Amino acid sequence: MNADQAAQWRGDDKRLAARRRRNRIRYHATQFAIVGIAILLVALFAVAVKDGLARHGIKFSFSFLGNAAGFDISEGRTFAIGEDSWPSFVGFTSNLSIAQAFVTGIVNTIKVAVLAIILSTVLGTLLGVGRLSTNWVVRNLCFWCVEFVRNTPLLIQLVFWYFAVVLHFPPIATAAKFYGIVISQQGLYLPALVWQGGDSPYAIALGAVFLVALAGAFVEKIRPFRWACIVALVAVPAIMLLTGIMELDFPVASKFKASGGTSISPEMAALLLAIVFNSASYIAEIVRGSIDALPKGQWEASASLGLDRRSTVNDIILPQVFRVVLPSFGNQYISLTKNTALGIAIGYPDLFNVYGTIANQTGHSLEGIVIVMISYLILSWIISAVVGWADRRMARQGAMR
Structure with missing residues (x-):
């Protein structure tokens, strides 16, 4: 050259x-x-x-958000600034602002959506795997459960769970008790962790270690450090319970009411049941279709290695399936979150229900619907971002392997 x-x-x-x-x-x-x-x-x-x-003499303004709400919300909490200028999470009362009422609705929506996403993913995966079971009873039972739920409207399922199931729970005086769980017409009462550490430096340090370990378990790429974070996630709560920094508060049912622990209202229970079973049926079909799409050689290779069917599904099939189905899961999660608006049919105070009350009280229906649409849009973006991050992370791990 x-x-x-x-x-x-x-x-x-x-x-x-x-x-x-x-x-x-x-x-x-x-x-x-x-x-x-x-x-x-x-x-x-x-x-x-x-x-x-x-x-037409109609003023478009968001200044009404600072006015006192003048109405109560049956359940839910919101953010409020106390006398020490620190924000706190308090129950909503009528003297709080309309903006805080919207926050209460958003919190109630997020609460149902997060629980429904977790439970429907687990149940849907089990149903999807069950659809391919070699057991005739299990396979057909899962098939008819999925087909029945998918082919009936969610609103009808919601009404069924509320009026035919939840409202027929026993009264509080004869409530069903199961390992600290109280089930009655007034709601579902569960044990709850209560912080007793106050502002102790030792307690705050343990709390900080738990948060760091939680972040490290999801973000850390080096396997030994990730396992150390997972061990810390188990050890730190155990230390807090043993030292009294946190206590387990069990609900106690009396003749007229239950106290202690944490509660789930009948409306939230019915909405959660309806959305979980409805979404799980769609997730089951996503999982079943993805398993069917895998090459049959995967099953034959695992059988030649002497693995039983359970080990094949847990160690070979499902890890490959979840790398494929995450985008479809994300679509279902977004749809699930928007379906929480059906809670208005049974009186659950989600975001859309709270908006309806505010619109009737103030007349600012257009401003309110703008807030509701933006809120659902942001929630959908957050779900898309989280699912996209998980999808990219799993893709990188698969490429490295």
Whole structure:
């Protein structure tokens, strides 16, 4: 290679780099222009709506959020700033603001959504695996459960769980008790962990260790450190219980009410049951279809290695399935979260139900529905981001293996 050829190659590299830089700038400029046009269109639409309302004597403003609510919410907590200027989590009362009422509705929605996501994932996976069981009874039982639930409307299922099941629980005087759990018409009462450490430096340090271990168990890539975090997640709560920093508070039922522990209202119990069973039926089909899509050689190879069916499913099939089904799970989780709005049918004070009360009290229905739509949009974005992060993480781990 002579000096002229080397100089020509360096010139070609520079021109190629400049072309790539121009293409990258053009790409980002186009994206920013599209986003800017979209924001401009939304702003123009908002101004047009505001002017149209003003011509009819209707004021579009969010200033009403600071007014006192003037109504109670049957359950739920919200954020409030106390005398020490620190935010605290308190029960909602009528003297709190309308903004705090919206927060209560959002908290109630998140509470149901998170529990339903966890429970429906576990139940749906079991049903999906059961659909492929070699046991005729288990296979057909799972099949008919999935088919029945998927082919009936969720609203009808919700009404069934509330009026035919939950409201027929025994009264509190004769409530069913099972290992510290109290089941009655007034709700479901569960044992709860109660913080007794106060502001003790030792207690705060243990709490900080637990939070760090929790983050490390999900984020840490080095396996020995991850296992150390998992061990800390088990050891730290045990130490807190043994030293009295945390106590397990069991519910106690009397003739008229139950006290202690934590409670789940009948409305929340019915909504949770309906959403869990409905979502689990769809998740079961996702899992079953993904297992069927795997090559049959996976089963044959595991059988040739002497693995039984349970070991094959747990160690070979499901790890591959979960790398494939996470995007579909994410769609189902978003749908599940939006379905919590059906709680209005049985009086559960979720975000949409609270909005209805606020709209009737204040007349600001348009402003309220904007808040509700943005809230559901943000919740959906959060779920998409978490599922996307988990999907990318599992993909990297699969590539490294």
